[in-house]
Amino acid sequence: MTSIWKALREAGRNKSFLVGLAIMASLIAAALLADWISPYTYDEMVIVEALRPPSGQHWLGTDHLGRDSFSRLIHGSRIALKVGAIAVTIQTVVGVLLGLLAGYYGGWQDRVIIFLTDVIWALPPIVLAIAICTLLGPSLTNVIIAIAAVSWAQFTRIVRSKTQALKNMPYVEAARAMGESDLSIILRYILPNVIPVIIVLATLALPVAVVNTTALGFLGLGAQPPLPDWGVILSESMTYIRRAPWISIFPGLAIIYVVLGFNLLGEGLRDALDPRLKV
Amino acid sequence: MNDLTAYAIRRIFQSVFIVLAVTILLFAIMHMMPGDPIQLIDSPRLDEATTAKLRARWGLDKPPVVQYLYWLLNVLKGDLGRSITNGQSVSVLLAARLPATLHITLTALLLQYLVAVPLGLMAGYHQGSVFDRLAVSVTSVLRAIPYFWLGILLIIVFAVSFRLLPVSGYRGFQSLILPVLTLTLPALADTLRLTRSEVLEVLREKHVTTAVAKGLRPQMVLLRHVLRNALVPVTVMFFLSVPWLIGGSVIVETIFAWPGTGRLLWKAISAQDYPVVQGIILLITLLTVISTTIGDILTGLLDPRIRAELGGRVA
């Protein structure tokens, strides 16, 4: 599918795309090399060092248990990216399959799937995620399930409408006239033309997943201490907001860094791959 | 019956089905939770026989479907059960907390649109100008800020460092500022960007060229033909963004100790007070579905094409 590579080359001329790409690369590097980059481990407590402001020894200061904030932040990127990537993969696969099915066949399959998305959308995503995590209990695995469960519907709706438009294209009709089977038409003629949309959607879904992960962590429903989830760090920092505001500042900046990076990347990709797509 | 009425009625029916589906889900979830209301009473005077009698009286020995119908009937009567922690009626609790939540969400919603739509129109019309580029970069950053951290940041800046505004609680206008800002800023950025891209899209449509060709002045073209058309999706988004705001309010209320339903939800979850959780989720579902239904019907009102398509004849 060379034309995707061509579009990527075009995206390469787009400044925001390149900035996004650099941010994504730095994040992946931080997550992979966390053990080498960070000067301390994320759970090493030195109580006498607690609540120190940023200094040469602790670049971003320490928290109430004397743990090095910088090290915890770097290790936190691992959790954010891992949870985000797995959740986005699940919601993409589920959402795309259901979207193709609903869009191509229509009829009762379409009605059932659309009703399911309506039911999912009857609750604000974060509230639904909170409900699921409450039901399943707090853990990172359940966070992944919750995030995927609240986010697949968007993929389904967009892939469905794209499929509906594509299945009436002359080239799809021509394929049917040449004796291609339904499966072949979906996989060879429709899916490749939906893939750019999927790439854009998935890129823009990742920051949402990261924010939701940290929000659940913040509310105590996701990752549990002592894991250095950014949301967990923020929630612990609330108590010391007057004495040590720096503990609160940096995890937020880290989240913004991720979200901004992937948004820029996604928007750059969208402009190159499918400018008319609005998410 | 005209197209719009037919569509509105059908859309309302659809919403009722969606809410029913959510109640079934909620009931199923509560059913799967360990323990039933009788066990939760936790009194030494309960022996086996009394328990069985109570179960029979409350219908807990009936099949789940019948139990669901009983429960639904109670919900329709406004009886959402009692809180496990303090025994208060859930409906009364919710009624007491809802105004505070509506207070910040509706203020945030209005603020968001009053500011974002004119700015988005300007940015779109002057695409590429300094103002536009500034708007795009500021909104890019604003959209990336998570609610809970924005709240913390605002507390640090306004309440801790400068001691200008109250940090938490529900005390008059001043206490409203920080929660509303927290809630509205990211959404404002989204709305501005949506308005901007819709304006850009409409500007490229042929009917705008016609409007220019027939001699309309630029301001008239912009207001009557560009803004009017761009407002259709923007208005829909107004109503569709309500769920996001409600979701955000859960976190914002928690941070600012705002005595609304969101904070109640968080407390109930921490205390595993399931009847309250169930009641709040039901309430939020209702608010969400009502809002999106209004949004959809309003689209039909604003756009004759959609009115005809959704309400009229379909092949």
Add this chain to the structure above:
Amino acid sequence: MNPLVEVSHLEKHFEIRSGLWRTVSSHVRAVDDVSFAIAAGETLGLVGESGSGKSTVARLLLRLITATGGSVRLEGREVTTARPAEMKALRRKMGIVFQDPAASMNPRAKIKWSLRRPLVTNGFEHARIDDQILAMLAKVNLGPELLNRYPHQLSGGQQQRISVARALLLRPRLLVLDEPTSALDISVQAQVLNILLDLQEAFGLTYLFISHDLNVVRYVSDRVAIMYLGKLMEIGPVEAVLQAPRHPYTQGLAASSPPMSPHQRGRQRVLLAEQPPSLIDLPTGCRLHPRCPFRQTICEETRPELRELAPGHWAACHLAENLPAPQPRDT
């Protein structure tokens, strides 16, 4: 004559749902009781304006949509009810080319892929596929250098010739051409029409050529069928139907068609009044009667059947024998 294709009483009605409960309130009679035959090796031109059902007929022939009534026979075998295996065999005997050449090929695949697919999916011998593709490309005057390009890198004329080549790779007997030159510039249209005529001679193909352009249809067809609002109005040899039309609708169509030269300006241009009615609320009797300048009471009451007015020339008009002579028109 030995017909390759026999269409009898073909019918496609779409349900219209309306009202609060979306109940079936009426039907769109997109194609209504249409019968015709195409002899092997001939070109039948199918003419009609938008909403006439001509493209629906094309899709019904290839069973891209299912008929609600009637039958389509190809070499005597029923298409509308064929089982999947038989249908696959029948489809190899039919090809189709669409109006929009840019949308006729998978935009994400190279031309080579689009040309290989029909052969691969129909189980052709892999070793010979590339030779067959090259041979067919040569037939449409294109070189092998196009094979590694994407559809959007081709001109409209090249795209349409690739579509023709693809449709012919399976060596069909019948080629359905649905407005194949309507989206093309004049000079490119000439190119494609020439190639179509050459290929017909070379392979002994049978064409169903659908168009709204009378000049194009006159040029390519042996016989012409005229459709209006889902009904066949007139059918017969091209000279007879287009030079001396017997149906008021055909006459109106011919009069409305722009002339080939400014010398023909004096004629009456507008014969048919007003707008065509909607397909949902069809007029009683003859579907043309609200627009017809010659209508009489019988036209409002009785639906006219196709009648053979001269050998091979049929028209569905009560008044066909009594119409004023159409204005002569030279070409």
Add this chain to the structure above:
Amino acid sequence: MDQTRRALCVQHLDIQFSTPHGMARAVQEVSFDIHAGEIYALVGESGCGKTSAAHAVMGLINRINAPGHRIGGRVLFEDKDLLSLTEEEMCHVRGRSLGMIFQNPLDALNPLYRAGYQVYEAIVLDKIGKIEAWRRVAELFNQVKLSDPEARMRSYPQELSGGMRQRVMIGMMLARNPRLLIADEPTTALDVTIQAQVLELILALRAALEMSVWLITHDFGIVAEIADRVAVMYAGVLVEEADVLGIFDNPRHPYTRMLMASLPRGFKRDGRLRTIAGLLPDPTLEIPGCRFRDRCPAKIEVCATQAPALVEITPGHRVACHVAATVKGDLPP
């Protein structure tokens, strides 16, 4: 008809658009006059620049739809150079002196307003009272022969058929009695029976309102039907201009002649059509000499170096070709 009075005078019009591959010249040094009361047809295949020329004259090319464009030359209309007017001054010309209708009347009307209002909006620009303006809308709907005008005024564009929409467009653009109506492919999206009705209407209104019509089309049939004079464009250049009989009976430019020969006029038995080999030149490239050279069967050496000027070879017949005067009879294949 006063042949000497000019309604519009286009001089050395040059239009360039900014593309990722550099500046593309859509229109090059095009000059022509449209006389008062005539129907002047600009004919050409897609991409020849005919629509860009009309949009430039109307002042519809702007920074929003064509960032980085360049327009040169002069367009004289009622003693003013339209290209040098400010946007404010252009607002007084558009709609009032110059009207324009477009190819696809569905896209060209705002789907959110009723047809009547969209015409009303143009009328009230002339400081006319509300009631008077609505009366005028009804009058116009009658004038463009819309059946049941009251109902049509209340309809949304998408509830009208293609022919009715184009009638609404015509009514809207004629609301303020312009001197010149620019009709950009006005019937391309319509069925032939409806096309005939709309052409009839344009002819009738031209006579009734004593205006000129600048018709832009790719369809020689429509030209043969209603045009008085014809100009043929190829790749941004005006290659031939003559009265309609001159173009049809005695085309001189090889491009015009080949185009005429590529029209299907007869039957299959009459033989194959003429085709024009090759493709349009890349508009971003600066091409010395004649732009049709590569596709021309009659080209000579000078064609490669010198761009032919548009010269009058017989009274009223202008051709831009080095060989037009010498090659008689059939063109070589």
